[in-house]
Amino acid sequence: MKPEPLTEDELVHALKAEGESACNYYETVIADEQEKAIEYYDGKPFGDEVDGLSQIVLPDVAEAVDYMTISVLRLFVSGDRVVEFQAKRADDEGALEEATEAVQQIFMQHQDGYRVLHDWLKSGLIEKIGVVKSVMVTEETISEEVYLAQGGEDLALAPDNAEITDNGDGTFRVVVREPRQSRYFYDYTVPSEEFRFSRRARHEDSADYLAHVCRKTRSDLVEMGFDVDTVYELPMGDDVLLTDGRGIARDEDYDPQWLANRQASMQEVELWEEYIRIDADGDGIAELLKCFRVGDKLLSSEIVEEHPFTVFCPFPRPHRLVGDGLADKAMDIQRIRSVVARQLMNGMYLSNMPRYWLPESSTNENTISDLLTVIPGAPVRGKGDAPTALNSGFDIGKSLGVLEFWNGERESRTGITRMNQGLDADTLNKTATGTALMQAQGQQYEEFIARNFAECVSRMFWRKYRLIKDAGEPFEVKIGGTFAQVDPSQWPDEPDMVIRTGLGTNRKDQRIAMRMQLLGIQREGYDIGLTDKETLFNGAAGIVKDMNIGQPDEYFVDPRNAPPQEDQPDPEIVKAQMDAEAQQAKIAGDQQAAALKLQLQREESAQKMELARDEAEFEAQLAERKFQFEREQAEARMMFEAQMAREKARTDAAAQVEISKNRPGGSLAA
Numbered sequence: 001m002k003p004e005p006l007t008e009d010e011l012v013h014a015l016k017a018e019g020e021s022a023c024n025y026y027e028t029v030i031a032d033e034q035e036k037a038i039e040y041y042d043g044k045p046f047g048d049e050v051d052g053l054s055q056i057v058l059p060d061v062a063e064a065v066d067y068m069t070i071s072v073l074r075l076f077v078s079g080d081r082v083v084e085f086q087a088k089r090a091d092d093e094g095a096l097e098e099a100t101e102a103v104q105q106i107f108m109q110h111q112d113g114y115r116v117l118h119d120w121l122k123s124g125l126i127e128k129i130g131v132v133k134s135v136m137v138t139e140e141t142i143s144e145e146v147y148l149a150q151g152g153e154d155l156a157l158a159p160d161n162a163e164i165t166d167n168g169d170g171t172f173r174v175v176v177r178e179p180r181q182s183r184y185f186y187d188y189t190v191p192s193e194e195f196r197f198s199r200r201a202r203h204e205d206s207a208d209y210l211a212h213v214c215r216k217t218r219s220d221l222v223e224m225g226f227d228v229d230t231v232y233e234l235p236m237g238d239d240v241l242l243t244d245g246r247g248i249a250r251d252e253d254y255d256p257q258w259l260a261n262r263q264a265s266m267q268e269v270e271l272w273e274e275y276i277r278i279d280a281d282g283d284g285i286a287e288l289l290k291c292f293r294v295g296d297k298l299l300s301s302e303i304v305e306e307h308p309f310t311v312f313c314p315f316p317r318p319h320r321l322v323g324d325g326l327a328d329k330a331m332d333i334q335r336i337r338s339v340v341a342r343q344l345m346n347g348m349y350l351s352n353m354p355r356y357w358l359p360e361s362s363t364n365e366n367t368i369s370d371l372l373t374v375i376p377g378a379p380v381r382g383k384g385d386a387p388t389a390l391n392s393g394f395d396i397g398k399s400l401g402v403l404e405f406w407n408g409e410r411e412s413r414t415g416i417t418r419m420n421q422g423l424d425a426d427t428l429n430k431t432a433t434g435t436a437l438m439q440a441q442g443q444q445y446e447e448f449i450a451r452n453f454a455e456c457v458s459r460m461f462w463r464k465y466r467l468i469k470d471a472g473e474p475f476e477v478k479i480g481g482t483f484a485q486v487d488p489s490q491w492p493d494e495p496d497m498v499i500r501t502g503l504g505t506n507r508k509d510q511r512i513a514m515r516m517q518l519l520g521i522q523r524e525g526y527d528i529g530l531t532d533k534e535t536l537f538n539g540a541a542g543i544v545k546d547m548n549i550g551q552p553d554e555y556f557v558d559p560r561n562a563p564p565q566e567d568q569p570d571p572e573i574v575k576a577q578m579d580a581e582a583q584q585a586k587i588a589g590d591q592q593a594a595a596l597k598l599q600l601q602r603e604e605s606a607q608k609m610e611l612a613r614d615e616a617e618f619e620a621q622l623a624e625r626k627f628q629f630e631r632e633q634a635e636a637r638m639m640f641e642a643q644m645a646r647e648k649a650r651t652d653a654a655a656q657v658e659i660s661k662n663r664p665g666g667s668l669a670a
Helices: 007-044 060-076 090-109 113-125 218-221 228-232 245-250 257-262 331-352 369-373 396-414 432-471 508-526 535-548 571-662
Strands: 083-086 130-149 163-166 172-190 196-199 207-219 268-278 286-295 295-305 309-312 475-479 482-486 496-499
Touching: 007 060, 007 113, 007 196, 007 207, 007 268, 007 286, 007 295, 007 331, 007 535, 060 113, 060 331, 060 432, 083 432, 090 113, 090 432, 090 475, 090 482, 090 496, 113 130, 113 309, 130 432, 172 432, 207 218, 218 228, 218 268, 257 268, 257 496, 331 496, 508 535
Parallel strands: none
Antiparallel strands: 083 496, 130 172, 130 309, 163 172, 196 207, 207 268, 268 286, 286 295, 475 482
């Protein structure tokens, strides 16, 4: 029978059937195990505790998960390239170098890449699987431009939507706001209770059905681009997340009734983002269909090339999407060790506070009170025979021996030994070889999980590569210490990928030592043509990155960015040219020296003439001043002498008159 295109109702029916099957598989097989692992990680009681006795819970699961998270995560956030895109053709090498840097920077710098890796890894270690969703988000922003206009033509050129403010001094403040759409590439860690998949799925890329089930407000759906009227007609109804123990435990204060009474835009509905392989168009070939659904209402559907999910499992199992987590290997040990530890503590309690056999004939009104009041050295009042302790001697060594046995079991299962956590008290009594072997054995687990995680990171990077390439929007990225314009539309469609993490040689101290040794060999090989400047720079750049002391271009010159060197001429010709240039320089120097000497002589002669002229002028001025001074002195002297003569004459005349007045006998002339 020839296939027919599916109607909307038929598609919704198929989606709901797959969703119900996936939920049933998750709730009956996976959910309880994940919830139990989380309880063990949190160190919650086992439920069989007895009042008055020890209720200690040893954190074996938490210790194993936290140690492995720290140990593996540092390999991915140390600044190294986790994944590299490699070209299949020589022409694509430069573009894929840009792609490697671009994807790495977008993941780590344009979002909280560290938190994404941390939550993804830790979720897988505890809950068997960790899920990351890689998407492209288009966000609308407002760009603002402010400038000063002088009026007249400047104002006439302002856009119609400009805000113009008169400054009062003949100038105007112009503000232009324009909406702008920007594309961002985000990775979200999906809680495992929100992820659904077909029970037949062996790998996320080959699964027939995958879904992300989450709660969204009506406002969120409108922002996602769905029709407003359709969104506000959607019923709230019951959903799977409200009945899931994991979801309830995660949101303890979640009150569905309170949410139902909220303003309509903030009411939440359960949104199913589903990816199903189905022949919806009736061409006889099943395509991957992306659908958004709320209950029985299909909001949208479209054919896509791939889904956005990447699933990490620390201990994969063949032919299954869900394998084992690190918590699975330590939960029973946590249970056993906690029971033994409780018995150990109870034995110590009973040894310090034993129970007694107390005959009635030995008691009085104070005996019971004295026995229940434990005070060192205090007497117990009674009569007759003394009370007898019921418990036998406490042997703490047996409990410690059992705990040590299960310590060894935990180390062998998780690979986390006391040797790779730090030195224990007996390390000095162990041989160096034995210690190294124990550390290497523990590191095998770390390297195994790191390699599995790196494979998942590479798949996630591949999805980001496809998203960025399909967007095709040019942007700038820093490559080799300099910014370069990148056009992702020119990237190759199917590059190779190389994983650099989890190969057993990714410890920095080891890599630095090996790189230093290799750099010495490269230097020796440079003289005989085995290496060139680019390979030497790569070796030095690797050391700088491993040391985490900055960028390689801060310490070395990348020969690929250096200006091209011209062909070297014949040394004999160069020597002859240099000799000719030296002779010409000597002749030119002699000519310059002679001209300079003549110039100096001319300047000296001119200076002497100028000095003689200045001396003559100075002597003439001095003689004139001397003559003027002497004339002034002569005139002053003549005036002084004339004045003195006049004074003398006046004095003499006055003396004659006075003598004639005082002379007796009359006039002498008679």
